[in-house]
Amino acid sequence: MAIDILMPALSPTMEQGKLAKWLKKEGDKVKPGDVLAEIETDKATMEVEAVDEGVLAKILVGDGTDNVAVNTPIAVLAGEGEDLATAAANAKMPDLVAAPAAAPAAPVVSEAPATVPAAPAAPQVAYDAGAEVPAGTEMVSMTVREALRDAMAEEMRRDGNVFVMGEEVAEYQGAYKVTQGLLQEFGAKRVVDTPITEHGFAGIGVGAAFTGLRPIVEFMTFNFAMQAIDQIINSAAKTLYMSGGQLGAPIVFRGPNGAAARVGAQHSQDYAAWYSAIPGLKVVMPYSAADAKGLLKSAIRDANPVVFLENEILYGQSFPVPVMDDFTIPIGKARIHRQGKDATIVSFGIGMTYAIKAAEELAKEGIDVEIIDLRTIRPMDIETVVASVIKTGRCITVEEGYPQSGVGAEIAARIMENAFDYLDAPVIRVTGKDVPMPYAANLEKLALPNVGEVVQAVKAVTYR
Amino acid sequence: MAVAARKAGRVASGAANKSISNKSAARKAAPNTPQFSKDEDLSAYRDMLLIRRFEEKSGQMYGMGLIGGFCHLYIGQEAVVVGMQMATKEGDQLITGYRDHGHMLACGMDAKGVMAELTGRRGGLSKGKGGSMHMFSKEKHFYGGHGIVGAQVSLGTGIAFANHYRDNGNVCLTYFGDGAANQGQVYESFNMAQLWKLPVVYVIENNRYAMGTAVSRASAQTDFSKRGVSFGIPGEQVDGMDVRAVYAAGQRAIEHARSGKGPYILEMQTYRYRGHSMSDPAKYRTKDEVTRMREEHDPIEQVRRRLLESWKLSEDELKVIDGKVREIVNEAAEFATHDPEPDPSELYTDILL
Numbered sequence: 001m002a003i004d005i006l007m008p009a010l011s012p013t014m015e016q017g018k019l020a021k022w023l024k025k026e027g028d029k030v031k032p033g034d035v036l037a038e039i040e041t042d043k044a045t046m047e048v049e050a051v052d053e054g055v056l057a058k059i060l061v062g063d064g065t066d067n068v069a070v071n072t073p074i075a076v077l078a079g080e081g082e083d084l085a086t087a088a089a090n091a092k093m094p095d096l097v098a099a100p101a102a103a104p105a106a107p108v109v110s111e112a113p114a115t116v117p118a119a120p121a122a123p124q125v126a127y128d129a130g131a132e133v134p135a136g137t138e139m140v141s142m143t144v145r146e147a148l149r150d151a152m153a154e155e156m157r158r159d160g161n162v163f164v165m166g167e168e169v170a171e172y173q174g175a176y177k178v179t180q181g182l183l184q185e186f187g188a189k190r191v192v193d194t195p196i197t198e199h200g201f202a203g204i205g206v207g208a209a210f211t212g213l214r215p216i217v218e219f220m221t222f223n224f225a226m227q228a229i230d231q232i233i234n235s236a237a238k239t240l241y242m243s244g245g246q247l248g249a250p251i252v253f254r255g256p257n258g259a260a261a262r263v264g265a266q267h268s269q270d271y272a273a274w275y276s277a278i279p280g281l282k283v284v285m286p287y288s289a290a291d292a293k294g295l296l297k298s299a300i301r302d303a304n305p306v307v308f309l310e311n312e313i314l315y316g317q318s319f320p321v322p323v324m325d326d327f328t329i330p331i332g333k334a335r336i337h338r339q340g341k342d343a344t345i346v347s348f349g350i351g352m353t354y355a356i357k358a359a360e361e362l363a364k365e366g367i368d369v370e371i372i373d374l375r376t377i378r379p380m381d382i383e384t385v386v387a388s389v390i391k392t393g394r395c396i397t398v399e400e401g402y403p404q405s406g407v408g409a410e411i412a413a414r415i416m417e418n419a420f421d422y423l424d425a426p427v428i429r430v431t432g433k434d435v436p437m438p439y440a441a442n443l444e445k446l447a448l449p450n451v452g453e454v455v456q457a458v459k460a461v462t463y464r
Numbered sequence: 465m466a467v468a469a470r471k472a473g474r475v476a477s478g479a480a481n482k483s484i485s486n487k488s489a490a491r492k493a494a495p496n497t498p499q500f501s502k503d504e505d506l507s508a509y510r511d512m513l514l515i516r517r518f519e520e521k522s523g524q525m526y527g528m529g530l531i532g533g534f535c536h537l538y539i540g541q542e543a544v545v546v547g548m549q550m551a552t553k554e555g556d557q558l559i560t561g562y563r564d565h566g567h568m569l570a571c572g573m574d575a576k577g578v579m580a581e582l583t584g585r586r587g588g589l590s591k592g593k594g595g596s597m598h599m600f601s602k603e604k605h606f607y608g609g610h611g612i613v614g615a616q617v618s619l620g621t622g623i624a625f626a627n628h629y630r631d632n633g634n635v636c637l638t639y640f641g642d643g644a645a646n647q648g649q650v651y652e653s654f655n656m657a658q659l660w661k662l663p664v665v666y667v668i669e670n671n672r673y674a675m676g677t678a679v680s681r682a683s684a685q686t687d688f689s690k691r692g693v694s695f696g697i698p699g700e701q702v703d704g705m706d707v708r709a710v711y712a713a714g715q716r717a718i719e720h721a722r723s724g725k726g727p728y729i730l731e732m733q734t735y736r737y738r739g740h741s742m743s744d745p746a747k748y749r750t751k752d753e754v755t756r757m758r759e760e761h762d763p764i765e766q767v768r769r770r771l772l773e774s775w776k777l778s779e780d781e782l783k784v785i786d787g788k789v790r791e792i793v794n795e796a797a798e799f800a801t802h803d804p805e806p807d808p809s810e811l812y813t814d815i816l817l
Contacts, residue, residue, distance in 0.1 A: 008527020011743040032790075033520055044743045051524045071528065117808050163629070189629065195659070200618050200652025207559075207622020210607055213629060234612050235619060242598035244591030245814035247607070279815050303817035 002082060003052055004073040005036065007061070010046045017041045019065045019074060027084070028056045030077065037074070052077060057084045126387035129335035132294070133327075139320035147289035147321055148178050148254075148310065151296035152216060154326075156186050159214065162300055165192040165201060166218030166255070175220045176256060176315055202228030202253070206235045206305075209251040214300060219255035222271050222309060228253075229274075236305035237280030252299045254308035257285070258350065258400050259437055261313065262444060268437035270401035272349070275307040276377040276410070282331050283378040285309040287352040289319035291375055294329030302331060309377075311350045334381035336388070340370035343458050344388040346411055347398040348374040351449070354430070355398050358454035367462055377407055385411060386418045393424035394461040398454055403431040425461035430454050497703075498712040502775045508550065508707045509767045510785055512542035515566040516764055517793045518575060519738075522565065522582055526742050530801060531582045534611075535596050538566035540737035543763035544669055545570040547710025548637055551718050555632065559607040559620040560639035562597040563669075563736075567639065571604045575792050579800035587803040591810060605634075614647030616640060617666070621653040624664035624727075635663045635721045643674025645688055651695075654727065658695040661726035665717040666692070668729065669704065671736040676748035688731035697727050704732030705761040735761065 010017065020038040024030055030050040037048040057078040061068055068074065078084050142150075156162045163186075168175045170183040170193040183191040194201040198219060205215040219225040225232065232253055240248040259268035275283045282304055286292040292310070299306040321327075337352065338359055347355040352373055359369045370388050374381065389395050395415055397408030408429035415427055433447045500508065519537040526535050538545075541563075549570045552558075560567045568578050573589065581588030582596050589599040597611040607623055610616040620638025627634045644650065645668055657664050668688045672679050679686050689699035698720070702713040710732065717728035735757045739746060771777045 006528060008524070009529050010527075032517065043745065044739075045746045046739070046742070046744070048527075049520055049523060051520055117811055119812055195652075195655060197652040197655065199649045200621075200656060203615060203618020203649060204622035204625050204653065204656060207607070207619035207624075208626040208629070209622075210619065211557075211623055211626040213626050230612055230615060231618060235610070235615055239598075239600070239608070240817065241814045242590055242594040243600040243608070243814075244589070244593050245817075246590070246602060247600045248817050282816070 002057060002086075003054065003077045003079065005048070005050075005075040005077055007068045007070050007072045007074050008039065008046065008048060009070045010039070010041055010044050014041055014070060016067045016069045019061050019063065019068050020045065021063045022059060024056050026056055026059055030054060030056055039068075048074075050077070052079070054079045054082070055084060057082075126384040127333040127381060129329075129333060132329055133290075133322045133324070138323040140323055141318045142289045142293075142321040143316055143318050144286075144289045144292045144310070145176070145178055145180075145315040147293035147319075148296055149180055149182070151293045152179070152300070153182060153185060155297055155300040156182070156190060159300075161212065162214045162216065163190040163192060164216045164218060165194055165205060167194055167196055167220050169193060169218050174218075176312060178310075178315070179218065198224050198227040199231065202231040203235065205251055205253075206231050206249050209236070209249040209305075210239070210247055212250070214250050214252075216252045216254060216300060219253065221260075221267060221312075222255055222257040223267050223269055225253065225255070225271070232275070232281070232305070232307065233278055237278050240304070241280060248303055249305045250303045252296070252302075252306045252308055254296070254299075255310060256312040256315070257309035258311055259432075259444075259448060262439060262441065263437075264439045265436035270309075270399065270432065271307075272309055272377050272399065273401050273406045273410070275309075276380075276407060277405075278378075280305070281378060282306045282376065283309065284331060284376050285349040286375055287314065287349055287373055289317070290321045290327075291329060291335070291373070293321055294327050295331060295375060297326075297328045298331050301328070306331070309349060314350055329375070332376045332379045332381055334384040335373045335375055336384070337371040337373045338369070340368040340392070342368045342392060343394040343396065343462050344370045344372060344385070344392045345396055345398060345454065345458070346372045346374060346385055346408075348377060348407070350400060351398040354449055354451050354454050357451045358458065361451065361455055362458055365464070367458060367464065369458055374407075380410070380414070382411075382414045382418065386415065389415055389419045390422045393422055394458075395423075396428045396430060396454065396457040396461060398430045398449060400432045400448060403429055403434055406431055425463070428457040428461055430457050497706060498708050500708050500711075500770070502771075504550070504711075505767050505770050505775060506785075508543075508546055509764065509771060510789065511546045511549075511570055512707065512764045512767065513786065513789045514575070514792060515539075515542045515546070515569050517789050518569055518579070518796070519565060521793045521797050522579070523738070523742070525579075525583065525797060525800070531596070532584065533595060534562065535582065535742050536563040536740065537736075537738045537742075538563055540757070540763075541669060541671060541704070541732075541734045542566060543707040543710050544667065544704045544732045544734050545639070547707040548667060548714045550707075550711045551714030552635070552637065555605065555634040556637065556718070557605040557607055557620075557623050557627075557634060558637040558639065559616045559623060560609070561613060561616050561641060561644060562609075562611050563641070564597065564599065564609045568599055568601070568604075568606060568609075571601070571606050573599070573601050573604050573606060575796040576799040579796035580803050583800040583803070584805065585800060585803035586806045586810070587799065591814075592806040593810065593814065614640065614644040614649055617644065617647070617650045618653045620666075621657050621662060621664055624657065624662040624721075625660070627663050628660065633722060635665060635718050637665050637667055637718075639667045639669060641674065642668065642670040642672065642679050642683065642688060643677070645691055646674075646683060650691075654692050654695045654697055657727040658692070658697050661724055663721040663724075664727045665714070665721050666697075666727060666729045668731045669734055670731050671734050673736065673740070673748065675740040676745065678748065689729055692727070692729045697729055699729030699731060701731045701733060704734035705763045706766060707763055
């Protein structure tokens with residue numbers, strides 16, 4: 001059977017082009033791969049190659065023809081043993097000014113949905129974090145630093161596929177001593193000192209995770225992880241989706257995030273909002289030692305990439321931690337830190353320190369606030385937030401990150417979408433200021449949120 | 465199609481390929497090029513032809529609007545991945561960048577699944593959600609298919625890290641181009657691979673152009689086999705148009721990596737006949753250059769000639785092979801044209817496990 005050779009498209013947006021010249025003439029034998037003709041658009045040129053074997057029976061569109069619509073037949077190829085004259089005679093001359101011919105095999109389109117399908121709905125019931133630690137469990141006081149170390153050690157004992165890599169994690173015992181003692185217990189194979197090369201070792205971690213190992217990649221601080229953000233987002237977060245579910249990266253990226261003290265603009269940035277924007281990542285930011293331990297253990301066991309944001313100032317703070325054989329906290333569940341009825345404060349990580357002090361001050365003035373510690377930024381436990389706002393009618397958010405497109409902005413939007421009718425005042429965001437972090441002590445203090453701002457915000461929404 | 469003759473592999477001459485000049489005259493088979501058995505030549509011919517025909521069909525289907533977005537064809541470079549695959553053993557992994565169709569076919573991934581992914585259909589290897597640059601196969605140890613130039617070098621080094629961690633004796637072949645060779649993370653990876661003696665072979669496919677930028681316009685050191693010198697990583701330049709030279713060099717490199725000596729660099733001197741992607745201005749090189757490479761150095765033509773002249777196969781016998789290859793490709797195209805698009809519900813699946 002004669003085969004129509006069609007005008008090809010150089011790009012998905014091309015509708016027509018010029019048939020610059022024919023390199024074969026009628027009657028020529030052609031083999032697959034032979035260049036038949038050249039076509040041009042204003043931005044590119046392309047060769048039309050033969051795909052089938054045969055004889056060029058008839059050229060339908062001549063050299064130098066402009067505005068040839070994509071998928072227009074430009075020539076007819078006669079198959080082996082076929083009569084040339086018949087093939088040529090049967091060919092229909094194309095109408096060059098017509099609209100582009102329909103694609104010869106229109107893609108089989110599934111029932112086109114009128115609207116984008118809705119994302120799976122989340123449960124509407126607020127989570128009860130109170131059940132995480134059974135009543136009567138013995139508690140010990142422990143720093144966040146020790147809790148994180150214990151979480152890693154316990155998971156490394158449990159699973160030989162878990163290893164830690166990063167700068168100064170082994171012999172130096174951790175730049176912030178979070179990995180203290182791990183080298184001694186697990187050896188250099190599982191506690192790996194890397195060169196100062198974030199982009200490279202983040203990629204190595206992701207590659208190892210593709211094979212099923214469970215790397216914990218420590219960044220000395222998340223400020224340095226900007227060098228590695230391509231591997232975190234493009235390789236770790238997206239591969240499961242791009243592979244149709246075949247290949248994921250069970251990896252934890254952890255380290256201190258946000259401002260420490262007096263370290264200047266490049267070492268003082270909060271990345272919670274950045275990573276929380278990315279589907280395919282989980283983002284955890286604990287405040288207390290118990291949450292740090294329980295959530296890090298869950299993160300290491302999680303089959304997905306988890307960005308685990310710690311805080312240098314919190315490392316040395318002590319909290320009660322339950323003495324349990326295997327204490328884990330589910331990712332994606334907020335904790336009501338303090339019950340109250342007048343206003344809801346939503347915070348996470350070090351933001352909680354401002355929220356808690358503000359609540360104490362406000363209590364003295366008879367204002368009873370509820371504090372929600374989000375703990376996980378993505379997936380966000382918006383049900384717990386909404387349930388609280390329905391009760392209090394007022395909400396403020398507290399974070400050290402920037403205001404624009406921050407986590408607080410996201411919470412405010414979700415509250416509008418889910419609890420607008422319950423609001424008695426606009427949501428107020430208390431955030432870091434919209435400036436690079438200054439070095440001078442007084443300016444740095446001004447750039448960070450403070451307890452006074454939180455108190456003021458709560459008074460504003462409660463009209464006091 | 466599997467690389468059938470892999471196990472029948474003969475031991476190649478141990479002598480390293482001498483540096484082959486980019487001037488094409490020097491590309492005549494080097495005196496120490498190893499010889500292939502008839503089976504090896506046949507196997508290489510089939511595997512390279514499958515890639516060639518598959519890519520031609522992809523180009524055609526792109527022209528018909530069935531394939532969208534980016535589509536980077538491997539035509540001209542077939543000997544590189546086919547020769548390297550012949551030198552691997554079961555368990556060895558491979559990972560590459562965006563010009564990845566050839567790698568997938570060479571490691572035995574289903575042509576129908578690859579083509580249906582190109583057309584974005586539910587039967588595609590990534591359910592239509594990855595596209596031309598993003599396919600994977602755990603079963604065939606193929607780790608993608610990566611669209612960010614150079615990212616696969618760190619990832620491949622990480623796969624080698626896992627081999628080392630597990631002490632499983634496998635080697636990861638990490639492919640990248642002359643363009644990616646200028647990315648910083650490549651050298652971060654070289655450093656750690658040599659520091660920790662990771663079993664990785666870096667296969668630099670030097671096809672002379674990073675998109676439209678000639679190697680000499682982008683690289684201060686155009687001898688890519690020397691890119692590991694400051695880390696003490698050995699390297700050699702290989703005639704990447706001669707599948708026998710690729711195979712022999714692959715064996716040396718893989719043996720080096722497998723024996724615990726660390727990474728090895730192979731600069732494959734090859735050539736891409738087609739544009740960088742489908743939309744290519746074709747202004748950065750002359751038509752003569754492309755024609756000369758096709759006529760004088762075509763990797764498939766070289767094997768075809770040996771099959772006819774040295775192994776005395778008839779044209780008809782080759783036609784049978786050609787026909788079988790064409791059948792696979794046509795079947796793939798047919799499937800990829802009529803397979804339905806993914807169900808809309810797939811939009812929200814495979815984001816998290």
